[in-house]
Amino acid sequence: MELTYLRTFCEVVTCGSYTRAAENLGYAQSSITAQIAKLEEVYGAILLERVGRGMMPTFAGKSLLPYARQMLALNEEVKGIISGGNKGILAIGAIESLAAYYLPHRLHHYRDRYPGIQLRVQPGSEVEIITAVKEKSADFGLIFDTPYVSEELVSLALRQEQLFIITHPEHPLALQPELSLSQLAGEPLILTEDTCTYRQYLLHELKQSGISPRIDMEFGNLEGIKQAVKHQWGTAFLPGYAIEEERRQGSIRAIPIAGAEQRFYIQLIYRKDRFLPPAYSDFIKQMQVQ
Structure with a gap:
């Protein structure tokens, strides 16, 4: 029963709301409140507090959170072992662009093979995804960066991707075969959030x-960036996998940076000590499909 309480606690933290957690878990809000109260009774501490209109973990709640996620993940792992890995939840942390442009058709084929596995995609920044995989709240992570190295995690380079300067087809720079960084001086830039790895690379x-x-x-989100470029509000910087459709349509121009030496890869990460039943091994293979 305590695992149910821990799952509810994690969902409230993720949603920041009893109401949304109740909707996601299919409980009445009163049940959510009662479960959190029972959990606080078990641990002898207040775990959640109201901040503004939302619920936030207290110091005790923040201390419990990684352990709660690990216990839930371990429970799913054990169920996977017992069932042969064909049932349960597969949690995937992914940056927004990969969740939108890389995962969908690969997950479509995977779901056909493993209908008993519930796929849960958790969007986040690269730092959040790496932390989630290390803490076992995500089974796998998808990141886009220079080669990632870790003592705890396996990192599989799935595909190298080129980065492009993105302009409207009528922009003065649009006909250039490649661009030097000096040509971006004074250009109005439309960028992703500051946690984005390739944004950090460009600014550096x-x-x-x-x-x-x-x-x-x-x-x-990248759709907002692409729409801004199409409205000629500025110039963007995006990976090739996110603009394939627009390049085919000719609605934007993608221009490489002259002399760019840094290599970025779509990478799949998971714990080195992670038990990999056949269904999980097949997931890795499906992510490697080009």
Whole structure:
């Protein structure tokens, strides 16, 4: 029964709300409140507190959270072993762009083979995804970065991806076969959030070249960035996998950076000590499909 309480606690933390947690778990809100109260009684501490309109973990709650996620993950792992890995929950942490443009058709084929496995995609920043995999709240993680190295995690490079300067087809730079960083001086930039690895790379390279970037707009999703470019509001910087359709349609221009040496890869990460039943091994193989 305590695992049920822990699952409810984690869901409330994730949602920041009793109401949304109740909707996601299929409980009445009164049941959520009662389960949290029972859990606080078990641990002898207040675990959640109201901040503004949402619920946030207290110091005790923050201390419990990684252990709660590990206990739930271990329970799912044991169920997977007992069932042969064909039932249970497969939690995948993924940055927003990979969740939108890389995962869908691969998960479609995987679901056909393993209908008994519930797939749970957890969006987040790279740091959050790596932490989730290490803490076992995610079974696998998908990141986009230079090669990631860890003593705890396996990192499989699934595919190398080129990064492009993105412009409207009528932009003065659109006909250039490649662009130097100096040509971005003064250009209004439309960028992703500041936790994005390739945004950090671009700004670092501009700084190294003595260029002060002109950041006019920031978006938390790539569709917003692409629409802004199509409206000729500025120039963006995106990976090839996120703009394949627009390049085919000719609605944007994708121009490589001259002399770019840094290599970025779509990478699948998971714990080195992770038990891999056949269904999990097949998931890894499916992620490697080009």
